[in-house]
Amino acid sequence: AAVKNVQVSAKAAANPSWVKADSPVSFEELSTSYHVTHVTVDKEGPLYNGGTDTYTFTATVEDAYGNLVADKPIEIDWQTEPTVDGLTLTKQSDSVSNAQGQVTATLTSTAAVKDVQVSAKTATQQTAENADKKVSFISPDELASLTVSPDHVTEGEGEGHTYTFTATVKDFSGQAKSGVAVAWSATNSKGVTITDKNLVTQVVGDGKTDADGKAQYQIYSKSGGFVAVMVTAKVNDSSVGSKNKTVEIKANEQDVANFFILDYHHKDGESLGRSVPKERMNFGWEGMMFKPEYLSRESHMADYNEVYDSSNKSVVDVEALQGDFSVKKAGTATLTATFTHSISGRYLKYVIPNVKIDHFVIIDDSSYIGPGIGYVSSLQTRIDESLPLPICTRGNRIKESDLGGSIDYLVNNLDLDLIQKGLLGDPIDGLSSDGIRMGGLQVNNKKIQAHLLNNSNLKTMAYVVLCEE
Structure with missing residues (x-):
């Protein structure tokens, strides 16, 4: 064994004390006795021959006495059998063994090769020590192509608008390979799996490639569109083992039949009441x-x-934060509302064409005794024939034939309170607070027909004439 600073002493039998040698001595380890006792490899394999997959081999070195050679510079001769172009055996960056007497090397390959035997020995060792098992590098199956049909955006929802994805797999020689299991996934553009049940995904057949090396996958939407669905086909973890394509599923554009008119002081969460048919x-x-x-x-x-959006915001504008629309003047607008899920990308789209405001009502709201205020002579007929009739300080009186039926329908058939909805302005401090409960429409130059604007006070006599510019 190696030992340092041995002090030798001697004495005669009759001499009571020991006499030390003039200097200590040492025995150095003979490096020519170092030898590799065994070699291990860290992976079972096989690995892919892409030049990045790596086996690590560990050689353990002992001296002639069976002691681990720790923390010593040791030159190891690493070998492979067979020797193939593309196999690269790389020694550790320095030649010093670790505390366990181990030295390592790594093996990569750009060639496909099976049953490679790696061995290691010291410079003076006669016979190399084989690794505990042979290793192999194989060429991964290549996902040669991924196509989708149709190759344009599907124009709607349902099974009739199905995308079919076809993956073609080839072996290392470029031949179509059958029987390969293809793993499919459908994610958003950021790679997060889409779990929305409205997206139907299905593997065609048993999920393995056929005789032509092809496997298929289908998707469609039961309801709603999807902004972006990224479909990935994968046969292995190599760089050539997967491909993806992104498609869009267009939502059917839906119309609406009815609207809710909001109260003047509406708050989120409050009941919207009955809806009004669009017409x-x-x-x-x-x-x-x-x-x-x-x-x-x-x-x-x-x-x-x-x-939310409007094609004519001068007629109907958008209150973006609440998703409400506000009427600005008479005219026609097309409204759109799109609801998109933040993760799945599923969306619903509403296109509401021909929202037509034929009449935009204005009133003389200066005072309950202003020129636009009148009184009916009978609660039964609610007609005012007293001359001069109330006038419009802006615009002209609206005709009974234009609006009478619509007001009565909203109030009588739907039981809506048009005062609370702001037809006479702010219901708290507007004309309604002064007892005005009806709106008047011109029958002719000598007669105005008044209409109740709610059903809370049927005995009201006062009205304000309804005008438009």
Whole structure:
């Protein structure tokens, strides 16, 4: 064994004390006795021959006495059998063994090769020590192509608008390979799996490639569109083992049949009351707000981002934060509302064409004794024939034939309170607070027909004439 600073002493039998040698001595380890006792490899394999997959081999070195050679510079001769172009055996960066007497090397390959025997020996060792097992590098199957049909955006929802993805797999020689299992996934553009049950995904057949090396996968939407669905086909973890394609599924554009007219002082969470058929909502007024009655119960689900728009914001503008629309003047507009899920990308789209405001009501709201105020002579007929008739300080009186039926329908058939909805301005301090409960429409130059604006006070006599510019 190696030992340092041995002090030798001697004495005669009759001499009571020991006499030390003039200097200590040492025995150095003979490096020519170092030898590799065994070699291990860290992986079972096989690995891919992409030049990055790595086996690590560990050689353990002992001296002639069976002691581990720790923390010593040791030159190891590493060898492979067979020797193949593309095999690269790399020694550790320095030649010093660790505390366990171990020295390592790594093996990579850009060639496909099986049953490679790695061995190691010291410079003076006669016979190399083989690794505990042979290793192999194989060429991964290549996912040669991924196609989708149709190759354009599907124009709607349902099974009739199915995307079919076809993956073609080839072996290392470029031949179609059958029987390869293809793993499929459908994610958003950030790689997060789409779990929305409205996206139907299905593997065609048993999921393995056929005789032509092809496997297929299909997707479609049961309801709603999807902004981006990234479909990935994968046969292995190599760089050539997977491909992906991204498609869009267009949502069917839905119309709405009804609208909710909001109260003048509406608060989120309050009841919206009964909805108004779109064709009956043919007039508006200053401060009028409404919300479409969307066909889907999902239109305000959590995690859906809402975007609203109007083709003519001078007629109907958008209150973006609440998703409400406000009437600005007479005219026609097309409204859109899109609800998009923040993770799955699923969206619902409503396109509401021909929202037509035929009449935009204005009133003389200066005072309850102003020129626009009148009184009916009978609660039964609610007609005012007293001359001069109330006048409009702005615009002209609206005709009974234009608006009478619509007001009566909203109040009598739907039991809506048009005063609370702001037809006469702010219901708290506007004309209604002065006892004005009706709106008047011109029958002719000598007669005005008054209409109740709610059903809370049927005995009211006063009205304000309804005007438009």
